[in-house]
Amino acid sequence: SKELLKLEHLSIDYRVKDGYLSAVNDVSCTINKGEIFAIVGESGCGKSTVAHSIMNLLPGGNEEITGKIIFKGKDLRTCSEKQMEAIRGKEIGMIFQNPLDSLNPVYTVGSQVSEAIMLDKVDKREAWNRVVNLFRDVKMPDADERVNSFPHELSGGMRQRVMIAMMLSRNPELLIADEPTTALDVTIEAQILDIMKGLKEKYNTAIMLITHNFGLVAEIADRIGVMYAGEMVESGDVFEIFENPVHPYTRLLMQALPRKTKAEIRLQTIDGSVPRITEKKPGCRFANRCPYALEKCFQEDPPVVNIQGDHFCRCYLAGKDEKK
Ligand code: SF4
Ligand code: MG
Numbered sequence: 609s610k611e612l613l614k615l616e617h618l619s620i621d622y623r624v625k626d627g628y629l630s631a632v633n634d635v636s637c638t639i640n641k642g643e644i645f646a647i648v649g650e651s652g653c654g655k656s657t658v659a660h661s662i663m664n665l666l667p668g669g670n671e672e673i674t675g676k677i678i679f680k681g682k683d684l685r686t687c688s689e690k691q692m693e694a695i696r697g698k699e700i701g702m703i704f705q706n707p708l709d710s711l712n713p714v715y716t717v718g719s720q721v722s723e724a725i726m727l728d729k730v731d732k733r734e735a736w737n738r739v740v741n742l743f744r745d746v747k748m749p750d751a752d753e754r755v756n757s758f759p760h761e762l763s764g765g766m767r768q769r770v771m772i773a774m775m776l777s778r779n780p781e782l783l784i785a786d787e788p789t790t791a792l793d794v795t796i797e798a799q800i801l802d803i804m805k806g807l808k809e810k811y812n813t814a815i816m817l818i819t820h821n822f823g824l825v826a827e828i829a830d831r832i833g834v835m836y837a838g839e840m841v842e843s844g845d846v847f848e849i850f851e852n853p854v855h856p857y858t859r860l861l862m863q864a865l866p867r868k869t870k871a872e873i874r875l876q877t878i879d880g881s882v883p884r885i886t887e888k889k890p891g892c893r894f895a896n897r898c899p900y901a902l903e904k905c906f907q908e909d910p911p912v913v914n915i916q917g918d919h920f921c922r923c924y925l926a927g928k929d930e931k932k
Pocket of ligand 1: 895905924
């Protein structure tokens, strides 16, 4: 099967003081082997929550999860913490926005990557040789010397290269990258994206890229899922969606894209804000911002409509011609 990860009707609710917060509602999508699938949406739309739930890394205690997280045919939600520990890093790698949170300040970056390699029962000398090669793979400037640097001696971009090298050292089939370039300037961001594309080509690593940057998605993704207020409102092939966006929210995002440059756009440029969903009210979550909202949009949940192929859209108008 070409399917690597499949989310089926994933919902995540947090119990809070005034009831609960519906952080993720009925998200379904598939990531195929070796592809880059980008989940794009404003901050607070639930995209990081989805990523953390896959790794079973939610804070724990006050969330209720329903649905399935199927990785290579197995529902990760049925795995014990011990089984998850074996999967994290080895089968699914993860990198975050701020590498300093994941690096230990008192050890050199080379020794930290070599520790990761030795988890797979590789001896010290062999591990060290691999570290230098990995640092070259991620195009670390002066790789031979940088292995001996401490995290604080490196720039943000170099630290993110270390994280990618550390992740790569265990050769996972899936990399989850949560806003990996958000803290970096545009030039460095482009370099990191190039490295990620290279990984996909050289190691056939599938990447789930979580981002609020729609322009970046156009550069790198094979397929995308657009999230709004905890729901995936549209998903499919990146060219198909850029050519034929169906959901009114996706269309608004497209209009905000600068035509001449693919430079970063921030989704916050759209008026209004993502609602905080604290009661299970039926109706479309985008209705209060939607220029096409109908009476029933406020009353009943819109259906998920198959546009064509693997292109899906959650909207009453999907598949109809009236808004075109
Ligand atoms: Fe707009 Fe209605 Fe579609 Fe929601 S279901 S996006 S309110 S047209
Ligand atoms: Mg986030």
